[in-house]
Amino acid sequence: GRLIRIEAENFKSYAGTQIIGPFKDFTAVIGPNGAGKSNLMDAISFVLGVQSKHLRSTKLSDLVFRADGAVPSSRRAMVKVVYMVGEGEEVGGQEAGDEVHFSRVISAGGASSYRLNDKEVTWESYEKRLRSIGVLVKARNFLVFQGDVESIASKSPKELTQLFEQIS
Amino acid sequence: GRLIRIEAENFKSYAGTQIIGPFKDFTAVIGPNGAGKSNLMDAISFVLGVQSKHLRSTKLSDLVFRADGAVPSSRRAMVKVVYMVGEGEEVGGQEAGDEVHFSRVISAGGASSYRLNDKEVTWESYEKRLRSIGVLVKARNFLVFQGDVESIASKSPKELTQLFEQIS
Amino acid sequence: RYDTFMQAYNLVSDNLNTIYKDLTRSSKHPLGGNAFLSLDNPEEPYLGGVKFNAMPPMKRFRDMEQLSGGEKTVAALGLLFAIHSFRPAPFFVMDEIDAALDNINVKKVCNYIQGRSGDFQSIVISLKDMFYEKADALVGICRDHATNSSRTLTLDLEAVGEA
């Protein structure tokens, strides 16, 4: 399958509702320093369940768009990833060509919740559906954050064993 | 004053005796990955008294050139920095236009010694002469190692206070 | 437990050398470099460590810590793609992986990603022209200072043709 587009609502530097994409097989993301490129990667990581400490933040409410730096303009934020089921793949009853909508919402109170095709679900069933398309959130073996690439080569033998346990 | 040239002898990837320079007011060092650019910076840092743990090494003998990866080909290594005294500057009795030779040697036994104008001196008098030209080895405020630049902006308040104490 | 661990380890180890050679091969060094894994405790591998070693072309065996910034980046990408081959995620997101790479290595990494884009989708954030020249689509991001918000623009390069 493939990631088709991202829908972001008041997430980090993305004010209001924005649709980003469509993404192709090989998509380059470009722009000046401070534009919001890494924030887009944070959005993709966030919706897949990555914790806020890996998103340069301490608490979920840091991830809500703030216009003037101090007070968040809206209390709520949301990111949605639209995934298209691939050839020969079956995802929760959906077939090749169908769209699967994964989304994660930060409520006004600062708590987060998960939705599958716009229906609220538990984290366990959300993660199970992600695992069924090959996305292992714990191993994060498909995300390379800014500045982290060299550290993959310097992982300690213990860390590598742990990674092998997570993917096997 | 200015740094005029470097003389390296069996230091890291620099086999035999090599003269590098002359350096001008603004010198760019270029070359492919793995050529030895950072090793040149390690050479400059080494001769100014920076410890081997900041030079990607655990012990001094790691800094001696090794042709085949395992056994060092020569037991001895040396780096010399040639500094030209600037206008209105007086360095240990030397005047504008004179050359001051700072050098550091790793002996076959793995110990290091310091020389000023090719005469062996103690670390204390070597450091004093460096301080007299404005080189504060402890503060290292004039060296930015590969990958370190961003971390200067993320220093903790405590670390910044410490840096201020070292330069004042 | 032993079986599942070794199944992953053996597959990754086999693919690692091939992928690392693909990433380091050149007309000067047609054979490329060598990369391999080794186990501290072969009987009970999950109790010991897994050691990773990579040797760029023409370099003899040396400690990974001695590799340069660019050499480490290439080794890391080799391991990352090898691990992926056992557990293929549908897509990769990579943020400025090319920061330490010289122009030759940027081209090699870019060609590799382009060559594999049929197997897995890649989203690469980069400041270097090479990536936008080889990509199928561009997402341009800029900052709207009036609202202090990021704005995006997408360009489908396949539609535009390789002008």
Add this chain to the structure above:
Amino acid sequence: RYDTFMQAYNLVSDNLNTIYKDLTRSSKHPLGGNAFLSLDNPEEPYLGGVKFNAMPPMKRFRDMEQLSGGEKTVAALGLLFAIHSFRPAPFFVMDEIDAALDNINVKKVCNYIQGRSGDFQSIVISLKDMFYEKADALVGICRDHATNSSRTLTLDLEAVGEA
């Protein structure tokens, strides 16, 4: 002890804002950004911490940790050059400081270093063309594979003229 500390602090703090503005000024933002230091414990500053804050142009006050990679690099260089102004070392050696910078910021940093090369000597290791176009001299380093040794070649650009 209070006096020597405050002497250093005041001078660096004054220069920091000017230098950061020089590094962030552009035709779009002629005023540049703002950077300043603040003390946790003004009575006995050496017992408390020194806080550093930088705000790129058009950005309102935000925590330093929220800055992007490139924004952090520019802030760090501003602080580095400000500290240098109090305790001027005769030369700087900087290894790939431009890794996270976009082309506009590379040019600004490069111009700043070139402009100050009369005050302090700079030796800059870089993979980007911009630095070698603006430098007075080039040191090219390559690897001689037969002996596994680095070799250098120096080019005096002043002698060659700005061809």
